[in-house]
Structure formats: C-alpha cells, structure tokens
Amino acid sequence: MLPEPADPAPETAGHEQAEGLGFEDLVRRHQRMVFSLAFHFLRDRAVAEEVSQDVFLRLHRHLDGLDLGNGVVHWLRRVTSNRCIDYARQRRFRLLSFDSTPEPAVEARTRDPLLSRRLRRLVASLPRQSRMVVILRYQEDLMPEEIARILDTPVASVKSQLHRALRTLRDKMLRVVGDPR
Amino acid sequence: MMRLQKPHELDDALREAFRRVDPPPGFADRVVRRASQSPVRTTIGTRAWLRWAAAAVLVMAVSGGLWYRAEERRRVEGEEARRQVLLSLQIAGSKLNAVQMKINRHEESRQ
Numbered sequence: 226m227l228p229e230p231a232d233p234a235p236e237t238a239g240h241e242q243a244e245g246l247g248f249e250d251l252v253r254r255h256q257r258m259v260f261s262l263a264f265h266f267l268r269d270r271a272v273a274e275e276v277s278q279d280v281f282l283r284l285h286r287h288l289d290g291l292d293l294g295n296g297v298v299h300w301l302r303r304v305t306s307n308r309c310i311d312y313a314r315q316r317r318f319r320l321l322s323f324d325s326t327p328e329p330a331v332e333a334r335t336r337d338p339l340l341s342r343r344l345r346r347l348v349a350s351l352p353r354q355s356r357m358v359v360i361l362r363y364q365e366d367l368m369p370e371e372i373a374r375i376l377d378t379p380v381a382s383v384k385s386q387l388h389r390a391l392r393t394l395r396d397k398m399l400r401v402v403g404d405p406r
Numbered sequence: 407m408m409r410l411q412k413p414h415e416l417d418d419a420l421r422e423a424f425r426r427v428d429p430p431p432g433f434a435d436r437v438v439r440r441a442s443q444s445p446v447r448t449t450i451g452t453r454a455w456l457r458w459a460a461a462a463v464l465v466m467a468v469s470g471g472l473w474y475r476a477e478e479r480r481r482v483e484g485e486e487a488r489r490q491v492l493l494s495l496q497i498a499g500s501k502l503n504a505v506q507m508k509i510n511r512h513e514e515s516r517q
Contacts, residue, residue, distance in 0.1 A: 248441060252434045260429035274430055278437050285441040341423035348423075363420040395416055 248288060251297060252281050258298070258365070259305050265360045266309040268349055276312055280305050302365065303375045310353050343401060347394050354378070355386045359394075362387060 259280050263273035283304055284297070291300060348359050354376070361372045369387060373380040 249434070249438045252437050256429050256434050256437075257426045260433065261424075261426040264427055265424055270430065274433060277429065277433070278440065281437045282441055336422060337419070340419055344419055344423040348420075359420065360424055363417070364424040364426060366421070391416060394420075398416070 248285055251284065255298065255301055256281075259301055261364055262302065262305045262360060263309055265345070265348075265364055266306075266357060267312065268345075272312070276308050277305070280308055299375065302361070303377075306357050306361065306375055310357060313353050343398070344394065347397050348390075351390050351393065355390045358383055358386045359390050 256277070260273055260277045263276040263280075264270065267273050267276065280301060284291075284301065291297070348356055351359065357376065358372055361367050361375060362369075367375070369383040370380055372378075372387075373383045376383065
C-alpha cells in the first residue's frame with residue numbers, strides 16, 4: 226500500500242488544483258480533512274465514514290465536470306459540510322444531551338484531554354449551522370469569509386454565529402469550572 | 407482543567423479539541439474500491455437510463471393517444487359521410503320510384 230501523504234497546509238490547500246492528481250491521490254491526500262469534519266460534526270465513527278465515502282464518491286462522479294479553478298479542497302469542504310448538515314437534518318441525528326453523549330472512540334492526543342472532551346461535548350450541543358462554523362473555524366483554521374463561502378451564508382451571519390457560539394461555550398465552561406473572579 | 411480566562415485560551419483549546427483525526431484504517435482503499443466498482447455511476451447511469459426510458463414511453467403514449475384520437479375522429483366522420491350518402495341515395499331512390507309510378511299511371515291512363 227502506498228504511504229499516505231500528509232494533509233496540505235491549510236493556507237495553501239485552498240489554492241490547490243486537482244489537475245495532474247488521480248482520484249486515489251486526492252482521496253489519500255484529503256481523507257483526514259474530510260473524515261475529521263464529518264467525525265467532529267456527527268460524533269459517530271461509522272456515520273462519519275459513511276458520509277466521507279459518499280463525499281469522495283461524489284467527487285469521483287463529478288471529477289470530469291468539476292470546476293477546479295476554486296480548488297478541490299474548497300469543493301470537498303463545501304460538500305462535506307452540506308452533507309453533514311443534511312444528514313443531521315434528515316436523520317434527525319439528535320444528541321440526547323451533551324452529558325449523556327458517548328465520547329467518540331477516536332480521540333486526538335491533546336494536552337488537556339478533559340478540557341478537549343468537554344469542549345467537543347459543548348460544541349455538539351450547538352445548533353447545526355453554528356456547530357459547523359465552529360468546526361470549520363478551529364479544525365480547518367478558516368476565516369469567517371472562507372466559512373461563509375463554504376456554507377453559502379453571508380459573512381455577517383457567520384461572524385455572529387461564531388460570536389454567539391464562543392460566548393455560549395465560554396459561559397458554559399465558566400459554569401463547569403467556576404468563575405475565578 | 408484550564409479556566410480559559412483569556413480569549414485566546416478558548417481559541418487555543420478549541421484548536422486542540424478539533425484537531426484532525428485519522429480515518430479508520432483502509433478508508434482510502436475502500437473508497438477507491440467503491441469508486442472503481444462505480445456503484446454511484448451505475449446507479450446514476452441506471453437512473454438516467456430509466457428517466458430517458460420513462461420519457462420515451464410517455465412521448466410514445468401521448469403520440470399514440472393523439473394518433474388514436476385522430477383515427478377515431480376520422481372513422482366517425484367517415485361513417486357519418488357514408489350514412490349521409492346512403493340517406494341521399496335512399497331519398498333519390500324513393501323519388502325515382504315516385505316518378506316511375508307517376509309515369510306508369512300516366513301511360514295506363516293513355517291506353
């Protein structure tokens with residue numbers, strides 16, 4: 226099996242062209258990004274794999290007619306985000322509550338696992354669109370303008386969703402650990 | 407647990423919490439295998455084919471219906487014309503009979 230190439234740097238990924246890359250190369254190059262978006266949003270490994278596979282199969286189907294001028298990474302982020310939100314909407318993928326939600330089996334190695342787990346649970350309790358905004362902002366390190374293009378939403382709406390989400394997270398975190406003031 | 411007192415601490419903690427994770431082992435191979443089997447293409451192809459077939463059947467059904475209706479109208483009109491010709495002949499025949507009877511009566515009175 227071929228070694229899996231590392232993910233491209235986020236700042237260059239948006240300008241990457243798929244020209245010259247085969248479908249398999251594209252899958253191997255972007256699988257972490259697509260799977261992580263789905264996994265962080267849906268918090269279910271099997272469902273995230275299903276959604277991610279669907280995204281890549283769509284890419285395969287549209288590869289010939291795809292406008293590669295905008296970059297395949299943008300296309301993948303856009304389709305994955307929309308697919309996740311649609312999936313959550315259609316299947317009524319509800320989290321019982323952030324306290325009763327089982328933590329996904331796969332956990333990235335973090336400096337403070339308890340804090341990371343708490344934050345992921347709190348983000349999971351946000352409305353669908355806000356949840357995706359937060360994940361795109363912090364997983365992909367995207368600016369509100371780029372998130373707005375991906376979600377086809379006004380920039381002002383993304384900024385306000387992000388602001389509200391961060392305020393909610395901060396408030397809830399303070400409630401959990403106690404206000405130091 | 408960190409108290410996230412400063413704004414950038416929450417940003418950093420979120421970046422940490424939402425770092426990319428590895429997909430399950432063999433994920434890429436499974437995707438490539440599915441794509442090479444082209445289930446989606448096949449499904450889409452079949453769906454497209456079915457759509458075209460349904461459209462063709464619909465066009466044929468509509469055309470057939472229109473043709474049948476036109477033929478039926480032509481048949482009804484033909485029958486009506488035939489009926490009118492027969493009626494005309496019938497009327498003409500009865501007129502001829504009447505004239506013939508008059509001639510016969512006239513000849514009998516002369517004799």
